[in-house]
Amino acid sequence: MSAPHVPKFAVRPGTTQAEWSKSDQYHNSFLLPLDEALEFALKNTEKNGIPAINVSASQGAFLNLLVKTMSAKRILEVGTLGAYSSIWMAKALPEDGELISLEVNPKHAKVSTENIAHAGLSSKARIVLGPALDTFPTLSPSPPFDLVFIDADKDNNGPYFQHARKLVRSGGVIIVDNVVRNGRVADERENTTDVQGVRNLLQIVKEDKGVDATTVATVGDKGYDGFMYIFVKEGI
Ligand SMILES: C[S@@+](CC[C@H](N)C(=O)[O-])C[C@H]1O[C@@H](n2cnc3c(N)ncnc32)[C@H](O)[C@@H]1O
Ligand SMILES: [Mg+2]
Secondary structure (H helix, E strand, O other), rough: OOOOOOOOOOOOOOOOOOHHHHHHHHHHHHHHOHHHHHHHHHHHHHHHHOOOOOOOOOHHHHHHHHHHHHHHOEEEEEEOOOHHHHHHOEEEEOOOOEEEEEEOHHHHHHHHHHHHHHHHOOOEEEEOOHHHHHHHOOOOOOOOOOEEEEEEOOOHHHHHHHHHHHEEEEEHHHHHEOOOHHHHHHHHOOOOHHHHHHHHHHHHHHOOOOOOEEEEEEEEOEEEEEEEEEOOOOOO
């Protein structure tokens, strides 16, 4: 049997989380100017005892650039927390753009409303309170959404994707966060409901002939994880 392939640029053994955070901070120091509204959102979220399970700054910036690249006007988010990712995306919307974020936790919704107001984005971004499986059917499909960002309870990733599919235009994009989970999704010894939720999503996306998708694994301030980028094909 031949020896296993060892990539030339394998992870440096012993690289710590602090070093990956430092790596993010290094890049961000060149690319991401400090934004008072985003910093306020993080601090106000923490002050209210809400866990810091938001996207990292570089991931938020990626979403912001995607909104600009697509000239997106209508965005749906599933899972608001303190509206950190909502603010990153809404900042990139044109004046007549709209972001709707679905959130189940009233405290998260209240703090997010404050953070959105502080960012001067109340005219573009709003929160719909309730379990997303209940609130999805209340959303108007017209005009269709350009972009959906799914980042809530991972167990429901599959159903959220199926709802999102009905609301996104051809040529639109669905991003699902946290689909790598430190490699646990691919580890057959793992069977937690969050991992099962991602596996269910993978199977559903595989069987959906109307989309093209890939998983991009990431490492940085939030450890090892990744997102799925799903493109809704045109003319199908
Ligand atoms: C990872 S956090 C969202 C982080 C946020 N997108 C960010 O990056 O700033 C997940 C959020 O989903 C919410 N959530 C969990 N289950 C939900 C459900 N069934 N419906 C709607 N929201 C839910 C949680 O309360 C939490 O605020
Ligand atoms: Mg996330």
